[in-house]
Amino acid sequence: MTAHSRNTPQFYLTAPSPCPYLKGQFERKVFTHLVGDDAAQLNDLLTHGGFRRSQTIAYRPACETCRACVSVRVRVDAFEWTKAFRRNRALNADLVGLDRDATPNSEQYSLFRAYLDSRHSDGGMADMTVLDYATMVEDSHVRTRLVEYRRRGPDTAVNGRGAGPLYAVALVDHLSDGLSLVYSFYEPEHRDRGLGTHVILDHVQRARALGLPYLYLGYWVEGSAKMDYKRRFRPQEHLGPAGWELKDG
Incomplete structure (x- = not known):
């Protein structure tokens, strides 16, 4: 043996x-x-x-x-801030993201549940319980963080914390050359804010501030409407047979 x-x-x-x-x-x-x-x-x-x-x-x-x-990663140092992305940042300028330990709580799960019920009620995660959610967040042997997004409060400039209810949450791995968005979810009642886009744009800036060249977005699936949004974040590299290659479109 x-x-x-x-x-x-x-x-x-x-x-x-x-x-x-x-x-x-x-x-x-x-x-x-x-x-x-x-x-x-x-x-x-x-x-x-x-x-x-x-x-x-x-x-x-x-x-x-x-x-x-196809695996996709964004080059953050040359990121293309389109008019739509700049509008999104302006629209969500009243939000602040707090980086914290990957510790689950009931408030996060309530938002997670509302997001799944609204956006992915027929998906593979639809039946996740609070214990399943806790396992998703804290069962990790790598450096993983949570970012919680709330409205800016009177003390935000001092302590960096927002105030009021959660608007969005991102579960993020810290790698040697970038950040990897493992999963994110947000308040479905605020569709007009484009919170999913905001989370990605915020992490482009976070990766750049940390001196990391890439933001990993997982898989883009050609022919899948639900994955097509990832093409908007450029410049990006796709992993092919010859390694990571810059894609023009």
């Missing part, structure tokens, strides 16, 4: 299941566990290779007949 080190990743392949993005397709994923002392370093390496993290699992598509899922 061959002995494997606890720090040597072992990779596994899931069985085929219906694709959540493209009708009529079936997805398979290759995955490994992110545990132990080398979890953060492994997460960095795998993210550069097109993997995404979910709790203590790193995964990437390994579909037999489809290659539509």
Whole structure:
């Protein structure tokens, strides 16, 4: 029997299941566990290779007949601030994001629940309980943070904290060369604010302030309307057979 080190990743392949993005397709994923002392370093390496993290699992598509899922990262130093993006920033200038430990609470879950019920009631996360949410947030062996967005308050200039109810939340991994948006959700009643876009734009600025060159957005899926928004954030690189390549359009 061959002995494997606890720090040597072992990779596994899931069985085929219906694709959540493209009708009529079936997805398979290759995955490994992110545990132990080398979890953060492994997460960095795998993210550069097109993997995404979910709790203590790193995964990437390994579909037999489809290659539509493409890993996307944004170059923050040359980010293109379009008129639409500048309007979004102005519209949400009354919000402030507080960076904090990845600790779940009931207020976050209430917002998470409202977001799922409004935007993804038929998705794979629709039945997540408060315990499932807590696990999603805190079950991590890598450097993970939460950013909570609230309205600016009278003491914001002093303590950096907002006031009032939550407007949005982002779960973010800190990598050696960038930030990786693991998951974000927001108040569905404020559709006019474009809060999903605001969270991404805010993290473009956060990555740049930290001296990090990239913001990782996960997968863009050609042919999937729900993933098409990622194309708007430019310049961006796509991971292909030859590595990360700058895309013009």
